Amino acid sequence: MSESVHFIPVGFDFDRLILPISKGELNADRVVLITHEGEPTDKPTDRAAELATDMYEQLSRSFELMGVEPQEKGIEIDSLYDYEEIYAKAYEYIFDELEAGNEVYVNISSMPRTVAFAFATAADSLATEDRIDDARNRVHTYYVGPENYLVVDMIEALEKAEAQLEGSDQFNDLYADISDILERLNESGVTEGTKHEDPMHIEFPSSPGSDLDDFEETILEFLNGKDTIESTSELAERLASEIEEEYDDSFRSRVQYNVGKLEGKGYVNREKDGNRLETSLSTMGRMWAKTH
Incomplete structure (x- = not known):
């Protein structure tokens, strides 16, 4: 008996990853949550990994309560920006599900983008190749837009806190921290710098075709x-x-x-x-x- 299987890269989102299924818009018998493995080597990544782990656990519990079986596939944390390696894994995972006769959905709403894009490209490759019967009709890639960006609310809250703390001798350090964060947000947006230096960019090439003799x-x-x-x-x-x-x-x-x-x-x-x-x-x- 065929199943509806969703591959869901897990970042810092919850609603966009679960609501299409919990609200009945998309059917799911099983979800494969794509997470990270291993320990990060720098502090910012360590905190990000902790947040992503918390989100994975929350999603896993919620899907179980819905009667949808959650599974986990881990990618080494040092490989999260290795597009070619992730693409090969994604291709293998999706290929195996299609070969088993299942319907495959890929949710690309969350982060990191290298993982989401690699899964989207692998899905597109399999949809256009002739290796799996009827793959074009059995593999689907989808994105869910957010209703609100919480970073806007966060900035507004920080601005109010800064105004209230200004001139307070009791909260000098807190005022300085909030002012610094707001200044960095105004200068750089919601991210700073680049993950890699040589090269800075990660190429997302077109999916490999199958028109080869x-x-x-x-x-x-x-x-x-x-x-x-x-x-x-x-x-x-x-x-x-x-x-x-x-x-x-x-x-x-x-x-x-x-x-x-x-x-x-x-x-x-x-x-x-x-x-x-x-x-x-x-x-x-x-x-x-x-x-x-």
């Missing part, structure tokens, strides 16, 4: 886990050896043609170095290789 797939599988290969000739020679094909001009031309197609589709990167073309998997290529 067998030889293109063979090339991608060969390139997986390898560093940049310095020339097309070296790539063809090493590939021929691995798949036990004769290496000659015809085979080299075949490799060159198919690598060019893969570059056009976004699966490989090629950089010119003198007369040679260096070849490596692109982000999309690595994502495909990790999930096929």
Whole structure:
């Protein structure tokens, strides 16, 4: 018997993760709550992890009371911003549920965004591929908008407290703390700085497509886990050896043609170095290789 299964990355939200199910808008037999594993190494992350853990426990209890089975899938806290790794996990989780004949829903309302986007991209990949029968109609990604942003109420409360504490000798330290927080909020918004410095950004590439022929797939599988290969000739020679094909001009031309197609589709990167073309998997290529 098939089930309706929701994958829900857990951040600091409650209502947006539970109300569509508790109010009967969406059916759910089981929810898979995506949480963090391990201990953070810096204080701000430690507090954020504590808040996320509290929210997970509150959601888990609430779903149980509703008669919806909660399950937990953990992602190492140091990997929460490793998009490719999370994508591979998400693809595997969703693939297994679809293969079991279940209907899959992905709630991308909460944080961190790398987790939500990776699950959304994995769902999109499986919906567009032909690996699972009727996947397009059985996988759904949804977002729930908030009615209120509590940070606005928080700022207003802090402003009132600041006005009342100003000039008070008894609460000098508290007044200074509130004034500092308000100044930082006015300057930076609700976040400060960037999580990573080199590079600062995390690429969210398009979902890998499935329009590959067998030889293109063979090339991608060969390139997986390898560093940049310095020339097309070296790539063809090493590939021929691995798949036990004769290496000659015809085979080299075949490799060159198919690598060019893969570059056009976004699966490989090629950089010119003198007369040679260096070849490596692109982000999309690595994502495909990790999930096929």
